[in-house]
Structures are given as C-alpha cells and as structure tokens.
Amino acid sequence: MAPRCMLVTLLGAPNVGKSTLLNRMVGAKVSIVTPKVQTTRSRIAGIGLFGETQLVFFDTPGIFKPKKRMQRAMVEAAWSCAHQSDKVVLIIDSCAGLTSDTCRVIGKLRTAHFSVTAVLNKIDLIQRPKLLQLISHLDDEQLFQDIFMISALNGDGVKDFLEKLTTEAPLGPWLYPEDQVSDIPLRMLASEMTREKLFLQLQNELPYSSNVLTEQWRERKDGSVRIDQVIFVERQSQKVIVVGKNGERVKSIGTAARRELESFLERRVHLFLHVKVRHDWSERPEHYHDLGLDFNA
Numbered sequence: 001m002a003p004r005c006m007l008v009t010l011l012g013a014p015n016v017g018k019s020t021l022l023n024r025m026v027g028a029k030v031s032i033v034t035p036k037v038q039t040t041r042s043r044i045a046g047i048g049l050f051g052e053t054q055l056v057f058f059d060t061p062g063i064f065k066p067k068k069r070m071q072r073a074m075v076e077a078a079w080s081c082a083h084q085s086d087k088v089v090l091i092i093d094s095c096a097g098l099t100s101d102t103c104r105v106i107g108k109l110r111t112a113h114f115s116v117t118a119v120l121n122k123i124d125l126i127q128r129p130k131l132l133q134l135i136s137h138l139d140d141e142q143l144f145q146d147i148f149m150i151s152a153l154n155g156d157g158v159k160d161f162l163e164k165l166t167t168e169a170p171l172g173p174w175l176y177p178e179d180q181v182s183d184i185p186l187r188m189l190a191s192e193m194t195r196e197k198l199f200l201q202l203q204n205e206l207p208y209s210s211n212v213l214t215e216q217w218r219e220r221k222d223g224s225v226r227i228d229q230v231i232f233v234e235r236q237s238q239k240v241i242v243v244g245k246n247g248e249r250v251k252s253i254g255t256a257a258r259r260e261l262e263s264f265l266e267r268r269v270h271l272f273l274h275v276k277v278r279h280d281w282s283e284r285p286e287h288y289h290d291l292g293l294d295f296n297a
Contacts, residue, residue, distance in 0.1 A: 001051070001052045002052070002171050003052050003053070003054070003171070003172065003173055003174055004052060004053040004054070004166070004169035004170060004171055004172060005053070005054045005055075005056070005169060005170070005172045005173065005174050005175055006053070006054075006055055006056070006086045006087060006165065006168065006169035006170060007056050007058070007084065007085040007086045007087070008055055008056065008057050008058065008085060008086065008087045008088075008089055008165060009057075009058045009060060009078075009081045009082045009084075009085040009087070009088050009089065010022060010057060010058060010059055010060060010089050010091055011060060011063060011078060011082055011088055011089065011090050011091065011105060011109075012062060012063065012090055012091035012092065012093075012102070012105065013062050013063060013064060013092075013093070013096075013099055013101035013102045013105065014061075014062025014063075014064055014101070015035075015039075015062060015093070016062070016091045016092060016093040016096070016102075016121060017091060017093065017121040017122060017152045017153070018031075018040065018059050018060065018062070018091050019031040019032065019033045019039070019040055019044075019059050020033050020152040020153060021091065021119070021121065021150070021152035021158070022044070022046045022057050022059040023046070024152050024155060024158055025046065025048050025055075025057060025158065025162060026046040026047060026048045026057065026181050026182075027048070027181075028046075028181045028182075029264075030044060030045075030046045030059075030181055030182040030184065030189075031044040031046065031059045031192075032192050032193065032195065032196035033196070034196055034199040034200050034203060035200075035203055039196070039199060040059055040060065040061050040062065041061055041070075041074055041291055041293070042061065042074070042077060042291040042292045042293055043058050043059070043060055043061075043077050043078075043080075043081045043292060044058070044059040044060075044182070044184055045057065045058055045059075045182055045183045045184065046058075046059065046181065046182055047176050047180055047181050047182060047183070048162075048181075049174075049178050050162060050166045051166065053166040053169045054169075054174040054175065054176065054178075055162070055165055055166065055169065056175060056176070058081045058085065060077065060078035060081050060082075061074035061075065061077055061078050062074075062078075062101075063075050063078050063079075063101060063104070063105050064101045064104075065101070065104070068282070069282065069283060069295075069297075070282045070288075070293075072297045073288055073293040073294055073295065073297040074293065075297075076293075076294055076297035077292070077293055077294070077297075079108070080294075082112070082114060083112075086115070086169075086170065087115055087117065087165070087168065088109065088114040088115065088116045088117075089116070089117050089118075089119055090102075090105060090106070090109065090116055090117070090118050090119065090144070091119050091121055092118060092119065092120050092121065092134075092138075093121055093122055094120040094121060094122050094123055094125075094126045094130075094131055094134055094149070095122050095125050095126050097130075097134055098134070098137060106141060106143065109143060110141075110143055115145060116143055116144055116145065117144060117145055117146045117147070117148065117164075118138050118144040118146070118147045118148070119147075119148045119149075119150055119161065120134065120135070120138075120147065120148065120149045120150070121150055121151065121152050122151060122152075122153070123149045123150060123151050123156065123157070124151040124153070124154060124156060131149065135147055135149075146164060148160065148161045148164070186217070186265075187214040187217055188214070188290065188291075189264070190214050190217070190227055190229065190257075190261055191212040191213055191214045191229060191290075192212075193257050193260050193261055193264075194212045194229055194231070194253065194254075194257040194271075194273070195210075195211070195212040196257075197253045197256040197257045197260075198210065198212065198231065198242070198253055200256075201249065201252060201253055201256075202241060202242065202249075205241050206233075206238060206241060206242065209233060209234040209235075209238065209281075209282065210231060210232060210233050210234075210238065210242075211231075211232045211281055211282075211287055212229055212230070212231050212232070213229065213230050213232065213287070213290060214227060214228070214229050215228050215229065215230055216228040220270075222268075223267055223268070224267055224268035224269065224270060225265070225267065225268075225269055225270070226270040226272070227261070227269060227270070227271050227272070228272045228274070229271070229272070229273050229274070230273075230274050230275075230276050231250075231273060231274070231275045231276070232276055232277075232278045232281040232287075233275065233276075233277055233278075234277070234278070234279050234280075234281065234282075235277065235279070236277055238277075239275050239276075239277050242275050243275055250273055250275060253273065254271050254272075254273045257271060257273075258270075258271040
C-alpha cells in the first residue's frame, strides 16, 4: 500500500484533555499533563504510525481570552498551528460543556473554513442524557464533519477516532522516521518534564509566573548526561516556596524529574536545578524563542 500522512491539530479550551489524548494516541508521553490549566505553553508534536499511515498530531496551548503577553503568544501559536494542518480537531470537555472559551473557538473555526471534527472527552464522567444534549447542540452548529465520544484517560472510543483519521489521510510520504514519536528537542523536553514536576508539587502554591530553561546539556564519557536547569520565578517569596525548607522541595522536584528523564532517555541522568528570581522573565524574548513562541504576538 502507498504511504499516507496527515497533520492534525488538537484545539480546545484549557484543560480539556488535549495533552492526555496526544499521549494516548502516540503511545508515549510527549506532552506534560498537570491539573493546572494552561500547562501546555507551546506547540508539541506527537507522531503515530498506523499501518502505512503516519499521523502527526499537534498539541496546542488551550485557547482562552488572553490578557498578558505570554498568553497572547500561546493563543497565537495554537491558531498558527491550525492553519498549517490538514485537519483540525476540537476537543471539548463533555462535563464542562459549551463554555465561553469553547464557544469562542467554535466562532473562529466557523470563519476560518477548516475541516473540523469534534471530540467529546471525559465521557466516563458524564451522564448519558447530558451527553446526548451536548451532541445535539453541536449538531445544530452545522460545523463538524464528525463527532466522536472518547475518554482520553482510559482509552474508550480512541481507536474508532484514530481509524477514521487514517481513512482521511491523503497519499504522501511520511514526514518522520517510523521510530520517532515527537519532534521536540531533548533540551526542551527536559525543561518540560521538570516544569511538570514543579506544577504537580506546587499547583496550589505557585502561580504561572515560573519557567524552566535547560542551560547546559553535557554528554559524559560513561554514557550518562549532565543537565543543568534554571527555574525562574518572579518574586523572592516564590523562590522560597520552590526551594523549600532546607532545600527539600527543589530536591524532591529534581528527583522526580530525573527519574522520568532516565526512563525516557534510557540512561543515567545527573540533573542539577537552580532557582533564580527574574522579575521580568515573561517579558524577555529569549524565553519565547526557547518555547517556539512569537514574542510580538
């Protein structure tokens, strides 16, 4: 059979399950997941091979009404990715329903003339009458080619969704080698893994005014790797929270990140974390460049 390939962008409001679905579909953790909304800050590609068809999925930042520079750059990145894709998939949290953010996305999709499929996620958490009512509302929009019901967490309905996408994929060469699951650079992946552990451990204490950068990546003669990262926060009080009493919190974050990195890289990792206060990090172009975001969005 001739090879097929399709670019698929996952769009949606914050925290609807885009990253969880991406990881489920490609069978590997390529996008971090936390309970905090707006965890995904940049476009993350996940690559899946299904027979002779390669599907390249783009996880994007949640779309909402932005107020700050970083938020504007995140939303712009999501829409830019959609314009470069063959297919747009709108992920909807079926429990939350048609929120103002989701309705805003639907409105823009209508004017952009994309090929759009709707995916209702978290169906394991909603009663059937409410789910059917939501499907009826989406049908009334007359925008979606298909509507799928899934649970990204346990996999219900995902196989049918993938099978449909493979039938729609156009003929064409694969864009990536068959054993590649993402195009994210290792330095950025390492930063994202640490940021995930930071959010998971401090989700109720630390606001979004933090970032992680991998400053150095040194290959060692014994096959291991030394990674030096900086956790940037905006205030001294936030640094105190991240470091913790006697440095215990940052040690815990580092241990969790190192273990996941070692599992992913399949080799020994020496991870060194440094916490710095930089009041204006979110206004510095270099942080946007490292995330693949447009500073002037």
